[in-house]
Amino acid sequence: MDVRVEEMNSEKFLGFILAFLTCLIAFLMCCLIIASATAFNSNFMTKSIQKSAYSSLLLKEINDQFYNLADISGVPKTVFNGLVTEDTIKNSSIKYFNTSMKSEKFTSDFDQTSIKLKSNLENYVNSVDNKNISEVDLQKNIDEFVNACTEIYNSSIEINYVPDFGKVAFRINTFIVFVILGLAIIYLILMGMLIMLYRRHKTMLRFIAYSFSGLTLMLFAVPVITDILGIIPRVAINSKALYTLSTDLLNWVISTFYIYGSIILVLVICLVIMYITKTRTSSKEN
Amino acid sequence: MQSNKVKTKNNIKRLLGFVFVPIAFTFLSFSIVISSVYLVIGNDAANSVNLFLFKSPPVFDAKISNIFVPSNNTGTYTLPLEKVSFPDYGNVFGKIDIPAVNLSSLLIYGDDDECLSRGAGQYIGSFIPGYGSTTLISGHKNTVFKNLKSVKKGNTINITTTYGIYSYKVTKIAIKLDSDASAYNLETKYDNIILYTCIWQDTPVGSVKMRYFVYADYIKGPRFIK
Numbered sequence: 001m002d003v004r005v006e007e008m009n010s011e012k013f014l015g016f017i018l019a020f021l022t023c024l025i026a027f028l029m030c031c032l033i034i035a036s037a038t039a040f041n042s043n044f045m046t047k048s049i050q051k052s053a054y055s056s057l058l059l060k061e062i063n064d065q066f067y068n069l070a071d072i073s074g075v076p077k078t079v080f081n082g083l084v085t086e087d088t089i090k091n092s093s094i095k096y097f098n099t100s101m102k103s104e105k106f107t108s109d110f111d112q113t114s115i116k117l118k119s120n121l122e123n124y125v126n127s128v129d130n131k132n133i134s135e136v137d138l139q140k141n142i143d144e145f146v147n148a149c150t151e152i153y154n155s156s157i158e159i160n161y162v163p164d165f166g167k168v169a170f171r172i173n174t175f176i177v178f179v180i181l182g183l184a185i186i187y188l189i190l191m192g193m194l195i196m197l198y199r200r201h202k203t204m205l206r207f208i209a210y211s212f213s214g215l216t217l218m219l220f221a222v223p224v225i226t227d228i229l230g231i232i233p234r235v236a237i238n239s240k241a242l243y244t245l246s247t248d249l250l251n252w253v254i255s256t257f258y259i260y261g262s263i264i265l266v267l268v269i270c271l272v273i274m275y276i277t278k279t280r281t282s283s284k285e286n
Numbered sequence: 287m288q289s290n291k292v293k294t295k296n297n298i299k300r301l302l303g304f305v306f307v308p309i310a311f312t313f314l315s316f317s318i319v320i321s322s323v324y325l326v327i328g329n330d331a332a333n334s335v336n337l338f339l340f341k342s343p344p345v346f347d348a349k350i351s352n353i354f355v356p357s358n359n360t361g362t363y364t365l366p367l368e369k370v371s372f373p374d375y376g377n378v379f380g381k382i383d384i385p386a387v388n389l390s391s392l393l394i395y396g397d398d399d400e401c402l403s404r405g406a407g408q409y410i411g412s413f414i415p416g417y418g419s420t421t422l423i424s425g426h427k428n429t430v431f432k433n434l435k436s437v438k439k440g441n442t443i444n445i446t447t448t449y450g451i452y453s454y455k456v457t458k459i460a461i462k463l464d465s466d467a468s469a470y471n472l473e474t475k476y477d478n479i480i481l482y483t484c485i486w487q488d489t490p491v492g493s494v495k496m497r498y499f500v501y502a503d504y505i506k507g508p509r510f511i512k
Contacts, residue, residue, distance in 0.1 A: 016307075023308075024315045064399055071428060072484040073492040125490045133489040141491045148494045206300065213304055214311030221312055233343035238398075240346040272304060279297065 011197065018194040019207045023214035025187045029180055030219060030260050036176045038253040040169040042101035045249070046094050052248040055090040057241035058156055062089070065152045073145055079120040083113055084153065092157045100166035110153045114146050121145065159242060202278045209271040216268055219261030223254045350394060350404050352378040353448070360451050362506045365416065370449050370510065375410060380447040382406050382423065382481075387437050391430040393423065393445065406430050406481075412472050415445050415452045416510050420472045421479040427498070431483040434500060443479065443502050452507030454479050460499045461485055469499055477504035 038044045049055065062084060070077050092109055099106045121142050125131070131138060191208075198204035226232060232250045237243040353373060373379035373395035380393035395414075397407030402425060408414070412422035425431035437456055445452040454477075462469040470480050481500040487493065 019307075020311050020314065023311050024318070027315060068399060069494055071426070073494045074487055074489070075491055121491060128490040131490055138489065138491060141489070141493050144494050145491055206303070209304060210307045210311070213308040214315070217308040217312045218315055221316070230343070231339065234339040234341070236338050236340045236344075238344065243344065243346070279300075 015194065015197060015203070015207045016210075018190055018197065019211040020214070022187055022190045022194065023211040023218070025183050025190065026211070026215045027218045029183045029187065030215070030257075032176050032180050032183070034253065034256045034260065036173060036180075038256055039249075040101075040173050040176070042098050044252075045097040045101060048249050048252060049090060049093050049097065049245065052245050054241050054245040054248075055086045055093065057244055058089050058093070059084065059086050061239065061241055062153060062156050065156070066149060069145065069148055069152065073141065075121065075145065076124065079117065079124055081120075083117055083120070088113065089157070092153075096157050096159075097162065097166075100162045101169055103167045103170040106158065106163075108150070108154045108157070110150050113153070114150050117149055118142065118146050202275065202282060205271060205275040205278060209268060209275055212264055212271060213268045216261050216264045219257050219264060222257045226254050350376050350378060350400065354378045354380055354392070355448050356381065356446050357448055357450050359508065360506075361508075363450075363508050364511050365449060365508045367510045367512050370414075370416075372414065376401060378405065379414070380445055383444045383446070384433070384437055384441060385444070386441040387433040389431070389433040389437075391425060393447075397424050402426055402430075415447060415479070416450060416477065416508050418475065418477055418509065418512075420470065420474050421445075421477075422470055422472065423479060423481050425481070425483055427483040427486060431481070434481060434483055434498065435486055437500050442505070443481070443500075445479070445507075450508035452477075453505040454502035455505050456500055456502045458499075458501040460501070461496055462499055463495050464497050465495065469497065477507075477509070478502065 063080065066080050066084075067077050069075075070079070095109065096106050125138065125142070133141070191211075194207055194211075195204055198207070232247050232254070235243065235246050235250070237246055353371075354377075375396045377395045378392045379395050381390065382393050383390045392405030394401040394405050394407045395410060397409050401407040406423050406425040409422040409424065413419040415421050425434070427434070437459065439456050439459065441456045443454045443456065445454070460469075469482075479502050481502070482497050484494075485492070485496045485498045
């Protein structure tokens with residue numbers, strides 16, 4: 001009798017261990033899948049830029065700097081009319097993120113805009129009668145002005161750390177797939193062991209439900225903890241546009257945990273219902 | 287009857303298991319993950335995270351705040367450094383006056399567009415007055431520093447802060463390129479200020495690279511004991 005109880009206890013203990021290990025491995029797999037589907041994915045970045053208010057805020061920041069430059073050199077702000085639009089910025093930013101995430105070199109697409117700016121400046125200069133400056137110096141100042149605008153535009157589009165992050169993401173994306181595959185194999189082995197351990201279908205269901213409900217709770221805990229600690233709103237970025245993009249990106253990454261958690265929750269509910277039904281059936285049989 | 291009670295009790299226990307077991311799994315998993323990260327990276331992990339986080343969420347639309355309470359102390363005296371409350375970025379921490387040209391402006395710690403739209407801005411890589419080195423201040427040529435072009439050698443520049451009033455004498459005026467490294471030295475071992483703005487130009491397209499510099503040396507004001 002004692003031997004039987006001991007056997008049952010060790011079987012139970014092994015069941016808990018297997019359920020816990022499958023739960024932990026599944027959580028790690030989910031984290032890796034979420035990372036590769038969001039933060040390390042150029043499509044996700046592109047969609048985020050399209051959805052976020054980043055382009056409109058960046059347009060304001062760029063225009064403010066252009067107008068400041070116009071004040072410095074005494075040029076009317078009208079030379080910038082229709083020059084840079086929200087779409088121009090959106091396209092440049094998407095191109096920048098795509099090239100960075102593919103570990104490629106970004107080439108600015110401001111060339112056409114700078115030609116248009118130069119033509120606007122020359123039209124304005126031609127309309128001024130008293131120039132008080134030699135042609136050579138004037139041309140030099142125009143070139144300086146256009147170069148300064150190009151510099152402002154490019155430095156606003158290009159974001160520090162993104163190319164480095166892109167390189168890392170590009171390198172580890174393949175590695176992540178292998179890690180996920182490895183974890184999936186270990187997961188299946190452990191799950192197989194759990195299924196083999198219990199001949200009684202009811203107990204097996206109980207432990208699988210433990211594993212999945214633990215996973216659900218962990219997936220929900222990540223965004224909740226992030227929210228409680230107030231991590232995302234405290235991101236150390238001084239540009240409003242970049243801050244908006246970063247917080248939006250992080251919020252969307254974190255909200256993916258809720259989506260995955262909700263899907264697994266449905267599975268858990270099904271398992272618990274199956275378990276309860278099975279328990280009732282076996283009680284009636286007894 | 288007894289066996290039914292036991293069965294109900296067992297069923298309740300099992301159902302409670304669906305609540306407590308996942309909680310236990312979560313705590314255990316997070317403990318393992320956090321301990322592993324700590325073991326691999328150590329204290330650097332927390333420090334690295336803090337590098338990317340502010341203490342509180344940044345405020346973009348109301349960045350400028352006024353902490354300036356004008357001091358009445360006009361003399362030259364010493365101040366223990368720990369008794370001076372250093373301004374944060376975007377704080378109005380003083381006032382700059384050049385009586386000879388009727389120039390007066392708030393002095394803000396920081397020199398981004400928003401700071402410069404509200405007054406003269408001190409570059410945060412330079413030192414606050416009294417520290418014993420260079421204070422680099424910029425302003426817009428058409429607003430706060432409109433009259434800077436009329437400043438002459440020998441004019442007095444006053445800076446009023448919460449901890450004391452400083453006077454400086456203009457020693458040099460120069461027009462230099464913004465990229466000219468000789469335009470300012472932030473590692474001097476004596477109190478001095480440098481004011482700069484863009485140059486005033488009477489051409490359709492002026493140079494965007496030239497800057498107008500006014501150099502002034504310390505005359506009086508409290509000095510910090512470091």
